[in-house]
């Protein structure tokens with residue numbers, strides 16, 4: 223019995239290894255497209271992975287050594303692109319998987335980039351402003367040889383923001399001896415940021431929710447929405463859903479969740495949340511993140527971290543549509559369970575691509591030195607995401623595969639073709 227339990231545990235651990243599960247779907251997508259095995263061999267891991275040690279003098283005078291990563295999945299299509307995550311649970315495999323997802327996202331929304339991603343094992347919620355600045359600058363010094371406006375362009379992700387992008391841009395500009403706004407995206411507007419970047423991920427998710435709701439015949443007005451995570455993606459999304467007339471009945475952060483079947487006071491929560499997306503600590507009547515995911519609702523949006531919907535809770539999900547704002551929130555097994563139950567799952571590599579799309583717009587504006595209005599940015603984003611949603615949806619119907627596999631087929635084809643034309647495979 224004990225041995226059986228051990229085996230079960232191992233299977234569960236494997237199903238939560240985001241790199242392994244991504245590799246499994248890439249393999250399946252390439253097989254469906256008829257590519258030979260060597261294409262998989264090239265695409266199953268990043269072509270480059272740098273691990274760095276970053277010494278930071280802390281406010282108490284001690285020196286702490288942080289570990290950071292930068293993964294560059296594949297640059298056949300163009301320079302690599304993707305955010306930097308500051309989180310205590312960052313791992314090498316997670317960063318690798320995140321970089322692969324960036325390649326797929328860029329392929330799906332048709333951006334001239336490959337995928338990259340970075341991460342530092344740290345807890346910014348427990349660090350001072352000065353310590354965070356030193357860590358951000360130290361990271362850029364450590365990875366400076368492999369990044370740059372035409373090589374690999376970072377951006378924000380979990381627990382990083384426009385201030386951190388500004389420090390990183392300034393540090394790179396010193397190393398480059400040049401003012402280099404195109405080195406990084408998600409910057410403050412005064413430093414060459416783009417209108418609409420801050421809310422872009424949530425805008426993209428909103429467009430996907432709207433399109434998915436149409437397909438399912440759900441009216442957004444009055445629809446009950448649950449959102450896990452109240453940071454950049456989750457909080458803007460709550461606002462957009464509220465503005466669209468939906469009822470946001472549940473939200474959460476790393477410490478717990480809030481539920482009100484009549485609809486939460488989103489404006490109040492937005493006003494009270496801190497810069498790390500924490501708000502539930504202000505309340506007594508909280509529920510757990512686990513309970514939040516299983517609430518009766520029409521639309522569920524995981525917008526926090528990986529492996530939240532698993533084979534353990536997928537049977538209990540009561541939403542009609544699940545739209546992944548977070549990267550990797552649903553395991554392979556859970557994807558199958560939800561699909562078999564007739565729940566429409568809009569995958570991360572499509573639903574969360576609004577962020578990198580407007581990052582691309584920011585980079586284009588930096589390169590041309592001419593800036594667009596918020597309306598121009600929004601109009602362009604709308605076009606890209608509606609088209610991408612329909613391409614993935616139609617592929618999933620015509621090839622009789624779920625939306626995740628359809629999205630992978632579209633994303634992986636682009637990088638495979640670029641690698642083939644370059645003569646790499």
Ligand SMILES: NC(=O)C1=CN([C@@H]2O[C@H](COP(=O)(O)OP(=O)(O)OC[C@H]3O[C@@H](n4cnc5c(N)ncnc54)[C@H](O)[C@@H]3O)[C@@H](O)[C@H]2O)C=CC1
Pocket residue numbers: 378379380381382423450451452453454455456474475476477498499500511525526527528547548549550574575577578
């Ligand atoms: N910021 C962006 O432009 C993009 C973000 N994403 C993805 O969206 C997700 C959220 O990212 P952001 O909103 O940018 O991050 P953020 O740092 O602004 O907010 C993160 C939110 O998740 C919560 N959280 C953290 N650890 C948690 C845990 N263990 N359990 C439950 N909640 C937890 C935090 O309390 C916070 O509310 C991530 O998966 C990220 O990779 C995807 C595309 C672009």
Ligand SMILES: O=C(O)CCC(=O)C(=O)O
Pocket residue numbers: 303304305306327375376377378379407408549574575577578579581582
């Ligand atoms: O804006 C970007 O370049 C990347 C955003 C990101 O890291 C993501 O989509 O996961």
